[in-house]
Amino acid sequence: MSSVDAQGADQAAGANAESSGPYYQLRVADVIEETHDSKSIVLDVPDELAGRFTYASGQFLSFRVEVDGQRLVRCYSLASAPGIDPAHKVTVKRVVDGRASNWMNDAVSPGDTLEVMPPNGVFVLKQRETPIVLFSGGSGITPCISILKTALATTSRPIKLVYANRDDRSVIFKDELSKLLGEHGDRLEITHRLDDVHGFVDAALVVQEIGSRTDADFYICGPGPFMDVVEAGLASLDIPADQIHIERFESPDTPGAEATAPVDTSGDLVVTVSLDGKETDIPLGEGETILAAARREGLEPPFACEEAYCGCCMARVTEGEVEMKMNDGGIDQRQIDEGWVLTCQAVPKGKVRIEYPD
Numbered sequence: 001m002s003s004v005d006a007q008g009a010d011q012a013a014g015a016n017a018e019s020s021g022p023y024y025q026l027r028v029a030d031v032i033e034e035t036h037d038s039k040s041i042v043l044d045v046p047d048e049l050a051g052r053f054t055y056a057s058g059q060f061l062s063f064r065v066e067v068d069g070q071r072l073v074r075c076y077s078l079a080s081a082p083g084i085d086p087a088h089k090v091t092v093k094r095v096v097d098g099r100a101s102n103w104m105n106d107a108v109s110p111g112d113t114l115e116v117m118p119p120n121g122v123f124v125l126k127q128r129e130t131p132i133v134l135f136s137g138g139s140g141i142t143p144c145i146s147i148l149k150t151a152l153a154t155t156s157r158p159i160k161l162v163y164a165n166r167d168d169r170s171v172i173f174k175d176e177l178s179k180l181l182g183e184h185g186d187r188l189e190i191t192h193r194l195d196d197v198h199g200f201v202d203a204a205l206v207v208q209e210i211g212s213r214t215d216a217d218f219y220i221c222g223p224g225p226f227m228d229v230v231e232a233g234l235a236s237l238d239i240p241a242d243q244i245h246i247e248r249f250e251s252p253d254t255p256g257a258e259a260t261a262p263v264d265t266s267g268d269l270v271v272t273v274s275l276d277g278k279e280t281d282i283p284l285g286e287g288e289t290i291l292a293a294a295r296r297e298g299l300e301p302p303f304a305c306e307e308a309y310c311g312c313c314m315a316r317v318t319e320g321e322v323e324m325k326m327n328d329g330g331i332d333q334r335q336i337d338e339g340w341v342l343t344c345q346a347v348p349k350g351k352v353r354i355e356y357p358d
C-alpha cells in the first residue's frame with residue numbers, strides 16, 4: 001500500500017530536470033536487422049544516467065512514441081545482459097497492423113532520440129542452484145536470452161532453452177544462440193521448434209523437454225497460446241508456483257474496446273485528468289482506479305500491464321490524495337516521493353487532480 005499527497009508532488013517539481021516526467025531522452029546508437037520482421041535498437045545511455053538505467057537480466061524498458069499523431073507507450077524487454085553486453089538493446093518484432101512495433105521497425109534510425117523510461121520488471125534471474133529451463137516463443141526470446149547469458153556468465157547451473165518459432169527465418173538471435181551453445185555445450189541445451197516443420201508445441205512436448213528437471217526454475221515468455229500449453233505441461237507435473245516465472249507481452253486494447261460494466265458514479269469522488277494538454281473532470285465509482293475511469297470516459301492514457309509492474313501508466317498527483325492498491329515494482333520510492341502514482345492502481349481519496357507526463 002502506498003499513499004501520495006499533493007505536497008510531495010509540489011516538492012518534487014523540477015526534480016526530474018534531465019527528463020520529461022518519467023521519460024528520458026536516449027540516443028539510438030544502432031539499429032540491427034535481426035530477421036525479416038524484427039530489428040534491434042541499441043541505445044546510448046550517457047554516464048549521468050547510468051545509475052537510473054542499471055538493469056537486471058529479464059527487465060524491460062518502456063518507450064513513448066508518437067505514431068500518426070497518436071502517443072503510445074510500449075514495453076520492450078532488454079535482450080542485452082548487464083555486464084556482458086556493452087549497451088542496452090531491445091528487439092522489436094512486427095505485429096500485424098501493430099502501430100508501435102511497425103513504427104519502431106520502419107522509422108527509427110541511428111542518431112534518433114527516443115523517450116524511454118528506466119528499466120522495470122520482476123521477470124529476472126532468481127538466485128538458486130537448481131537447473132534453469134526457458135520456454136520462449138517468437139519475440140519472447142528477448143528477456144530469456146538476457147537471463148540465459150547472465151546465468152551462463154555468473155552461475156554454473158545447467159540451462160535448457162526451448163525456442164519455438166513459425167519457421168527458420170523467424171528465429172531471432174540464431175547465430176548468437178549457436179555461438180553460446182558452442183562455448184557452453186557442457187551445460188547448455190537448446191531445442192528449436194519450428195511450426196512449419198514440427199507443428200505447434202503441446203503440453204506433452206513440454207513434459208518431454210523438461211525430463212527429470214522438475215526442480216528447475218522455469219521462465220516462460222511468448223504468445224498467449226504458447227504460454228498456455230507450457231503452463232499446462234508444468235501443471236501436469238505439479239511444478240510449484242514459486243519455480244515458474246512468466247512474462248506476458250500483452251498489448252493494450254484499443255481504447256474503449258472492452259465491454260465495461262456500468263459504474264455508479266453518484267458519490268463525491270472526482271478526478272481531474274490532465275492529458276495531452278486537455279483537462280477532463282471525471283466522476284469515479286467507489287474503488288474505481290484513475291486509469292479505468294479515464295478509459296471509461298474515452299480518454300487514451302498510456303498503460304500496458306495493468307498489474308502494477310510495468311510503470312507505463314504513471315502520472316503525477318498535483319492535488320488531493322490517492323491510494324495505490326498495490327505496487328509490484330512498477331514505481332520506485334524516489335518516484336513515489338516525487339508524486340508519481342501508477343494510475344492502474346490509484347484510487348482517489350476524494351477530489352484529486354493528476355497530470356500525465358507531457
Ligand SMILES: Cc1cc2nc3c(=O)[nH]c(=O)nc-3n(C[C@H](O)[C@H](O)[C@H](O)COP(=O)(O)OP(=O)(O)OC[C@H]3O[C@@H](n4cnc5c(N)ncnc54)[C@H](O)[C@@H]3O)c2cc1C
Pocket residue numbers: 060072074075076077078090091092093094095096097098099100101102139142143247248249250251252254304305310
Ligand atoms: C513487459 C513487456 C515486454 C515486452 N517486450 C517485447 C519485446 O521484447 N519485443 C517485442 O516485439 N514486443 C514486446 N512486447 C510487446 C510490445 O509491448 C507491444 O505490445 C507490441 O510491439 C505490439 O504493439 P503495437 O503498438 O505494434 O500493436 P498495437 O497497435 O497495440 O496492436 C496490437 C494488436 O491489436 C490490433 N489492433 C490495433 N489497433 C486496432 C484497432 N483499431 N482495431 C482492432 N484491432 C486493432 C493489431 O492488429 C494487433 O494485432 C512486450 C510487452 C510487455 C508488456
